[in-house]
Each structure stands twice: as structure tokens, then as C-alpha cells.
């Protein structure tokens with residue numbers, strides 16, 4: 001497992017990271033979100049060892065992460081680091097070799113990944129002749145070519161059209177075996193909600209929410225939403241619940257005692273058809289807004 005423990009980083013007087021700790025569980029995709037300047041890139045750079053922490057450390061299975069282990073990580077930095085004048089296939093094979101692969105294996109992996117990303121026909125082209133979206137695909141290929149033990153991706157999907165995002169996500173899912181932890185930062189919350197298993201929300205250098213997306217999006221389970229075939233106004237007269245809103249057939253209410261919602265459901269059924277009934281889900285954008293306020 002990849003984790004960061006008590007990471008703090010100062011830039012002069014500015015405290016960019018303040019005691020940041022979280023885990024990135026293997027086989028799960030962890031989304032890393034936060035407003036501009038929250039400290040995501042700084043955290044990722046420290047994980048990759050290209051920036052030193054003021055205190056705290058990145059860990060691999062509980063022990064301090066070594067440079068040797070980092071060599072086996074796949075990293076997509078914010079400042080994309082490819083060679084504009086080099087042919088893309090040569091470039092990817094080169095990256096594979098840099099990470100210790102023999103040339104045959106590096107070439108096999110390169111061809112497989114380029115094929116999966118729909119770039120096989122461009123393999124002999126110089127990087128800078130590709131569209132920005134395609135250059136981005138090559139960038140992710142560079143992070144994957146050496147069969148990394150962990151992936152740290154800084155905004156891997158920014159600037160990609162939905163089809164390219166889907167192709168990249170499919171590739172990631174295929175490549176990410178149950179042993180590989182994946183951390184990726186993104187501003188696109190709807191994408192994060194769709195792709196991630198876990199989420200870490202950073203605000204002004206602090207972790208303000210962390211957990212599985214399912215947990216975070218489940219919201220307060222005491223809030224229920226009901227849609228009946230008729231008028232739901234009768235709910236206002238029920239004792240012991242707090243009605244948040246009733247609009248015609250739709251009602252939102254909080255129960256104070258677990259199980260009370262079942263009584264409400266019974267009452268609703270005795271009055272007619274119930275079209276919807278269940279705990280209210282919260283949009284991830286609301287979780288994010290609430291956490292970073």
C-alpha cells in the first residue's frame with residue numbers, strides 16, 4: 001500500500017501542506033481533489049521524490065519509500081515530460097528501458113499500449129506533430145510502459161474529449177492489477193465520481209474529507225426522499241420527523257429514530273402507490289463544496 005504520513009511542506013512562510021496523511025489502497029483508484037493551490041501537485045511531487053517534504057514521509061507498505069522503489073512507479077507529472085522531437089514509439093521504448101526493462105519487453109509493451117490507445121498508426125510520428133489530446137495519451141503510455149507497481153497521475157484527463165477519457169480509463173482499468181495503487185488528481189468531479197473507488201479531498205494544504213466514494217456520496221442516511229402517486233403534504237402532520245421540503249408528490253425528510261422511515265413507508269403505502277423511497281444521495285460536488293468551505 002502507498003501512503004503519506006504527516007506530510008508538511010513549507011515554501012518560505014507559506015504552509016503548502018499541513019500534516020497530510022492518507023492511504024492509496026492497491027487495486028483501487030483514489031481520486032485526489034481540491035481547489036487550485038490546495039497542494040495536490042506538491043503532495044504528488046513529494047511521493048515521487050522530486051520535492052522534499054519539510055516533515056513527514058511517503059511510505060510503501062508502512063516503510064519509508066526508497067528511490068529504488070520509486071523507479072518502479074508510473075508518474076504523470078503536471079509539467080508533461082516527453083521529448084517533443086522524438087518519435088513516439090522510440091520514446092516509449094526508451095522510457096521502458098530507463099526503468100530497467102530489456103528492449104524486447106519494452107517494445108512489446110509499447111506496441112500493446114499504443115494499440116490500446118488507438119495510436120498504433122502514429123508510432124513512427126514525432127510527438128510534437130500529434131494533437132494535444134494524442135500527446136496526452138502518449139504521456140499516459142509513458143507512465144504505464146514499464147508495468148509500474150503504483151501510479152501517480154497529475155490531472156491525467158484534463159483537456160481530453162469524452163471518448164479519449166473513456167479509452168484512457170479502460171486502459172487504466174486493464175493495467176491496474178489488484179496489487180497496484182492509483183492516485184490521480186482531477187478538477188472534474190463528475191469524472192472522479194464515475195472512476196474512483198476512494199477519494200481524498202484537500203483544502204488549503206489539509207485533508208478535509210477521505211473515504212470511499214460510496215460512503216461520501218451516501219450522505220446523511222437519516223435523510224430520505226419519497227415520491228408518491230399523489231400529494232405528499234400529509235407528511236407535515238407526522239410527529240417525530242423533520243420535513244425538509246415537500247413539493248407536490250415529492251418529499252425530503254429527516255428521521256430522528258432509526259426504523260421510523262419504515263413506518264413512514266407503511267403510511268405512504270396505505271395511502272396509495274409509492275414511486276420512490278430511499279436515503280438521499282448527495283452529489284459529490286456538494287460533498288466537495290461542503291468539505292472545502
Ligand SMILES: Nc1ncnc2c1ncn2[C@@H]1O[C@H](COP(=O)(O)OP(=O)(O)OP(=O)(O)O)[C@@H](O)[C@H]1O
Nearest residue numbers: 011014016034035036037038039040041042043078
Ligand atoms: N516551488 C514553489 N515555490 C513556492 N510556492 C509553491 C511552489 N510550489 C507550490 N507552491 C505553492 O504551494 C501551494 C500548493 O500548490 P500545488 O501546486 O501543490 O497545488 P495544486 O493543488 O496542485 O493546485 P492546482 O490544482 O492549481 O495544480 C500553492 O499556494 C502554490 O503557490
